[in-house]
Amino acid sequence: MEWSLTDGSAKRLGRTYDIDGTLWLSFSASGAEWICRDAECTIRLVGDAMSGDAVHSPRYAIEVNGERVVSATMPADREAVHTVKAADGATEVGTVRVLKLSECADSTLGIASVTCDTKPEPTEEKVFRVEFVGDSITCGYGVDGVLGDLYSTSNEDATKAYAYLTAQDLDVDYSLVSFSGYGIISGYTELEVPRTECLVPDYYKTMGNSYGRFADRVEPSEVTWDFGAFSADVVVINLGTNDASYCRDVPERHRAYIEEYKRFLADVRACNPIAVILCTLGIMDDRLNGAMETAVAEYVEESGDADVRTMIFTPQNMEKDGAAVDWHPSAVTHRKAADKLIAYMRENIF
Secondary structure, X not given: OEEOHHHOOOEEEOOEEEEOOEEEEOOOOOEEEEEEOOOEEEEEEEEOOOOOOOOOOOEEEEEEOOEEEEEEEOOOOOEXXXXXXXXXXXXXXXXXXEEEOOOOOOOOEEEEEEEOOOOOEEOOOOOOEEEEEEOHHHHOOOOOOOEOEOOOHHHOOHHHOHHHXXXXXXXXXXXXXXXXXXXXXXXXXXXXXXXXXXXXXXXOOEOOOOOOOEOOOEOHHHOEOXXXXXXXXXXXXXXXXXXXXXXXXXXXXXXXXXXXXXXXXXXXXXXXXOOEEEEEEOOOOOOOHHXXXXXXXXHHHHHOOOXXXXXXXXXXXXXXXOEOHHHOEOHHHHHHHHHHHHXXXXXXXX
C-alpha cells in the first residue's frame, strides 16, 4: 500500500511543508523518520525544476537504523525510487530516515510516498529541541570536497557539519535554518557596499529562499513558518562570517552589525519565548567575534533577557585539519567544533 507521510505517520525533521500529500523539504538536514514494520519499503522522492542541474540538484540520503544506505542527487526526470529491506534474519526494516543533504538556496526535495504493507509509524520525540541558525558552515558547504574543487550540491552534506553532529551526540530533535553566503547586514561580498539580498533575518520566519519551488509552484520564501510546530529549547546562532567580508575593520560597519544583530535577537526571542539563545562565531573568520559579544551584552542589558549567551569557536587550522571547498571547514574541523559546542551545552544548558 502507498502511504503519504503528511498524515502524521512519520516524525518530521526540521521545517517541512505539505502539498497534495507530498512532504516538501528545503533546509539542510530536513526530512522525515519512521518505523517500518515490514520486510521492505519503497520510498518515492520528487524534485523541482533544478533537478539534474550539475550544481543545484538536491542531494539526499536514506538511512536505515542509523546506517546510510543511499546517497544521491535527484536526476533530471525529477523522480527517484529506492527500496530498503530488512537485514538478513530480520523481519522488519526498522527505523528509516530520509534527509535532504543540500541547502535550501539550491533546490527543494519532496518525499512523495512510502510503499509498504503496514502503515509507517513515527519515531518518538526527543526530550529537547535545538534550532541552529547559520550560514554555509552550518550547511556543510563543500565538506565532501577539498580546497580547489568547485562547489556543487554533490559535495555538500549537512550531516557532516557541526550542527547536525551536535544534535546527534546530544540526542535532541533539531532544525537547521541556514544559507550559504548569508549574514546579518551583508552576505559575502568583495565590494564596499553591503550585499543586502542575502540576509538571514529576512527569511528566518519562512521556509527559506531558493532557486527551486515546492512542486514547481510555491516559493519557500512565501511560506510563513509556524514556530509552534517546533518549540525550541535552545537556538544556536552562528552568523557573522559573511558580514565580516563587508565590515572588515571599519568601526561604523561593526556598529551597524551590532545594531542589526540586536534586532535579530529580539525577533528570535519573539519566535522562541522559552529558548536559551546561544550566539556563536569564529570558525572561519574572527573579525566580528567582539562585535557579536557586544551585541549580546547590549541586548541583554537593554531587554533584561538573561537567557542569551555567547561562545566563541576555535578557529579552523587548515594546515593541520585540511580545508573543504572554498576554504570551508573540513570534516575534521566540524567534528572539533561540534565537540566544543557539545561540551559547552552539556555544562551550561542541559
